[in-house]
Amino acid sequence: MNVNETLIGIFFRLLNFGVLFIGLRHLYLRYITPNAQAEIEADEKKVAIMAQQKDAYYQQEQLVNKEIENQREQITRLSKTLEAWQAAAQEAERIHQQEHEQLELALREKAEVQSAHIAQHMLERRAIPLAIEELEVSLASHFAGDKRGSEYIADVVDHIAKGQ
Amino acid sequence: MEYQIRLSRKYAQAVMNVFGQSISRDDIAHVQEIINFLGEHKKALFFLRLSRIDLAVKERALDKLFENFSNKKPFIALVHLLLQESRGHLIYGALRELVALYYETHKIMACEITGSHSISAESLDKVQQFLARQTGNDIIYTYTHDASLIAGIRAQSKTILWEHSIRKQLRDLALHMASEG
Numbered sequence: 001m002n003v004n005e006t007l008i009g010i011f012f013r014l015l016n017f018g019v020l021f022i023g024l025r026h027l028y029l030r031y032i033t034p035n036a037q038a039e040i041e042a043d044e045k046k047v048a049i050m051a052q053q054k055d056a057y058y059q060q061e062q063l064v065n066k067e068i069e070n071q072r073e074q075i076t077r078l079s080k081t082l083e084a085w086q087a088a089a090q091e092a093e094r095i096h097q098q099e100h101e102q103l104e105l106a107l108r109e110k111a112e113v114q115s116a117h118i119a120q121h122m123l124e125r126r127a128i129p130l131a132i133e134e135l136e137v138s139l140a141s142h143f144a145g146d147k148r149g150s151e152y153i154a155d156v157v158d159h160i161a162k163g164q
Numbered sequence: 165m166e167y168q169i170r171l172s173r174k175y176a177q178a179v180m181n182v183f184g185q186s187i188s189r190d191d192i193a194h195v196q197e198i199i200n201f202l203g204e205h206k207k208a209l210f211f212l213r214l215s216r217i218d219l220a221v222k223e224r225a226l227d228k229l230f231e232n233f234s235n236k237k238p239f240i241a242l243v244h245l246l247l248q249e250s251r252g253h254l255i256y257g258a259l260r261e262l263v264a265l266y267y268e269t270h271k272i273m274a275c276e277i278t279g280s281h282s283i284s285a286e287s288l289d290k291v292q293q294f295l296a297r298q299t300g301n302d303i304i305y306t307y308t309h310d311a312s313l314i315a316g317i318r319a320q321s322k323t324i325l326w327e328h329s330i331r332k333q334l335r336d337l338a339l340h341m342a343s344e345g
Binding site: 124128129132135136139140143146148149150152153154156157159160161163 | 279280281282283287290291293294297314315316317328330334337338341342
């Protein structure tokens, strides 16, 4: 084996290797590196978004927890109010029942009084015309003669003549 | 009917405007008698609607109604005017309105006094004076008997009703008891 050939061969091999390296590097930088950067940037964005989402979820969780707490408090308050209402409703029902009984009693008494009034009214309706009729017959008989009737008229005339 | 009354009143008003001063109360009393007669014999006016009877015949027939009047001129004028305008059938209404206008003008009120029993002329005069005092009008009256009053007197005109009788007292008593009951 020739030493020169070996050196030249090594030199060209190294040159080839250098050219190949530069070419590969150029290719790497030209085609692969930009995609990788884009992916890294995308990944970073995703990470940022996810971090933001995490923060948002965290805040939402806080709000939900707070809401749950509020609702629990509200349920407690409503339960107390409901109990109060139930008590009030029972009291109102009791009073209503009592009033109803009193009203029924009053109505019954009123109906009895009205029945009595109606009976009395019916009696009066029949009795008054009969009484008036009897009175009329009696008075007609009393004034049947000319004497009493004329005296009555004379009294009336005297009465009005005096301007009374 | 309402139209006829209005028309009759216009004729009566015309006569009053022209002859009002010369019409006496006696004449009005006679007119009232004629009205009463025509009211009871309305069929007597039927011939006034017949065109076949001459106007002169109708005038002579109606003139006879007023022949006893001291001053028949206003009434004859009214009759002739109505006949000339073919409204002879309005004579009854026109005379009634004439009497009403005369009464209004001279503040006279026509009353019907009703008694349960016979009333002396003196008593009727007292009632007449009483009504005159109460109404401020001269009162002329007709008397009728009505036994349904039982005992007492009633005076009634177009605008007033005054009654003092047993019948009224019974009526008031019935009303009072009905309202009390």
